[in-house]
Ligand SMILES: *[C@@H]1O[C@H](CO)[C@@H](O)[C@H](O)[C@H]1NC(C)=O
Ligand SMILES: *[C@@H]1O[C@H](CO)[C@@H](O)[C@H](O)[C@H]1NC(C)=O
Ligand SMILES: *[C@@H]1O[C@H](CO)[C@@H](O)[C@H](O)[C@H]1NC(C)=O
Ligand SMILES: *[C@@H]1O[C@H](CO)[C@@H](O)[C@H](O)[C@H]1NC(C)=O
Ligand SMILES: *[C@@H]1O[C@H](CO)[C@@H](O)[C@H](O)[C@H]1NC(C)=O
Ligand SMILES: *[C@@H]1O[C@H](CO)[C@@H](O)[C@H](O)[C@H]1NC(C)=O
Ligand SMILES: *[C@@H]1O[C@H](CO)[C@@H](O)[C@H](O)[C@H]1NC(C)=O
């Protein structure tokens with residue numbers, strides 16, 4: 323269980339001060355950080371240190387009160403030159419927890435000359451206040467609220483979502499789901515820390531980053547930053563809000579900030595985020611076929627990549643048919659699809675997924691289809707995103723443009739169009755944070771809407787993967803194009819989400835040369851390969867997969 327009581331208590335205290343009951347002075351960012359051992363309950367590497375940092379809730383109205391950010395630091399291993407800040411994405415991913423797993427890589431990629439600092443941004447984690455956004459007391463309450471809806475079951479479809487019965491079944495639920503999402507929005511707004519929703523968002527977090535750099539590296543110091551995934555939105559907003567503060571900045575797994583700020587991200591245009599997702603899926607079944615049953619239990623001996631794909635599609639079809647026949651089956655094709663979508667992010671988890679999770683899914687679906695009813699289901703993973711917090715939704719929707727009047731029917735039609743035209747495999751994965759935005763109760767008090775081509779103090783490094791399931795290479799290219807000669811574009815010729823998804827000494831060398839010496843590669847687009855000794859499946863590396871991927875429409 324999450325420490326709901328602690329959170330509620332902290333939020334209550336903060337809100338009292340926000341109302342002026344505890345002083346009523348103007349909130350200012352802290353100017354120093356007291357580092358000490360991290361709370362043992364976090365279970366972090368003892369090489370990391372932790373601290374807190376006070377910032378104004380609203381930089382434009384400092385009498386509203388203060389927020390408190392939880393920080394984490396990995397010390398420089400060489401003579402310290404300053405700080406490199408890191409945001410791991412999500413949004414909603416805890417920087418404190420993430421740095422525990424990535425500090426070694428980041429120290430290596432920065433030559434050891436910088437402290438690496440991350441933090442739980444406002445709206446994230448259990449130590450930052452306001453922290454994770456809650457709308458229900460428990461997972462059980464969420465399940466009761468959404469009982470019998472696609473929120474828990476996922477969307478049932480096959481192929482590229484052209485079957486008329488599937489389309490009709492989805493559209494028939496638009497009224498129910500709209501009512502649920504409107505109800506959810508009211509719950510989030512009225513929940514204990516709902517009043518903070520307007521102070522959670524990327525513009526305020528960009529100001530927090532500037533204040534943190536002031537405190538750690540000196541007032542007005544250049545800001546060094548590595549942003550991954552959503553962290554690239556934070557990076558794009560930061561470098562354009564504070565162009566004179568730009569130090570060494572790496573954006574990796576890039577979202578196009580212009581599209582993010584100008585489109586209705588609940589509708590089909592946003593489906594472009596999935597434009598390479600099916601290619602990543604092809605990489606998975608190709609690698610699986612190359613590995614064979616010893617390395618990938620989805621494959622049978624002698625199968626081609628297309629055979630493996632057919633077996634996966636057959637399981638989805640069987641789960642789909644079972645769910646159509648009985649709406650209460652425990653494992654639906656929609657749930658499997660959402661799970662597969664998550665699996666696409668990390669090729670280094672494909673072997674584990676194929677050899678441990680997949681056989682369970684097969685048994686579950688067989689049980690549903692009457693193949694063997696004796697086995698009780700063991701895998702109880704609901705559709706993704708059912709943890710208690712709604713932090714990702716709060717940040718994404720708080721940042722997004724004002725509601726355009728789109729209703730749930732429009733959202734569903736967008737999903738069908740995305741499945742038709744962009745990603746047959748993942749267009750229908752539900753739920754997803756952007757779908758809440760038309761109904762979300764409030765936008766952030768500040769949003770940065772551009773321009774995104776400011777003349778920045780230092781050139782930045784922009785990295786995209788050839789096939790990334792969530793942030794296609796086109797996003798990196800768009801940001802680099804917008805910044806002109808203030809950005810250098812690098813492509814990692816690999817799969818998965820951000821360059822951290824597959825190891826590449828080439829990528830690490832480029833980041834290190836930039837961070838240590840300020841040197842950037844020349845030319846319009848530099849290409850890096852994934853390390854050849856990295857095995858995606860046993861005995862199968864990334865270049866093997868590229869050479870064998872079939873050119874097909876799934
Ligand atoms: C942090 O990293 C250490 C060492 O790598 C590991 O043992 C520990 O489980 C990690 N903690 C968390 C919370 O992930
Ligand atoms: C990190 O560096 C600071 C300042 O030099 C020092 O006080 C602290 O003990 C170091 N932390 C660790 C874990 O080595
Ligand atoms: C969901 O609804 C069914 C009946 O439609 C009921 O049996 C079940 O207990 C409900 N589940 C939850 C978690 O409320
Ligand atoms: C959304 O709007 C369209 C057009 O006005 C309407 O046909 C549809 O019924 C609406 N859907 C919902 C869920 O209200
Ligand atoms: C539908 O599936 C549920 C859950 O597995 C099961 O309890 C129920 O008996 C099934 N209903 C029918 C009509 O088969
Ligand atoms: C059902 O599963 C049980 C235990 O796994 C097995 O012994 C039995 O042979 C299976 N029955 C059928 C019809 O597959
Ligand atoms: C998707 O394709 C259909 C025709 O198959 C077309 O009507 C629709 O406009 C397309 N949608 C997008 C978003 O490109």
Ligand SMILES: *[C@@H]1O[C@H](CO)[C@@H](O)[C@H](O)[C@H]1NC(C)=O
Pocket residue numbers: 481482484742743876
């Ligand atoms: C959907 O897939 C079918 C069969 O593969 C194909 O014929 C059709 O053109 C596809 N539809 C769209 C809108 O792409």
Ligand SMILES: *[C@@H]1O[C@H](CO)[C@@H](O)[C@H](O)[C@H]1NC(C)=O
Pocket residue numbers: 773775776777
């Ligand atoms: C940014 O783009 C706008 C519109 O395309 C253009 O007018 C402006 O000159 C550009 N600014 C810079 C600094 O390049």
Ligand SMILES: *[C@@H]1O[C@H](CO)[C@@H](O)[C@H](O)[C@H]1NC(C)=O
Pocket residue numbers: 433834835838839
């Ligand atoms: C930085 O430049 C120095 C001098 O040219 C060179 O020796 C060193 O290897 C470079 N470091 C990196 C990380 O590129």
Ligand SMILES: *[C@@H]1O[C@H](CO)[C@@H](O)[C@H](O)[C@H]1NC(C)=O
Pocket residue numbers: 854855856861862863864865866
């Ligand atoms: C990886 O791929 C390359 C190119 O096909 C091949 O030469 C090499 O042997 C492979 N390495 C390993 C460790 O499998």
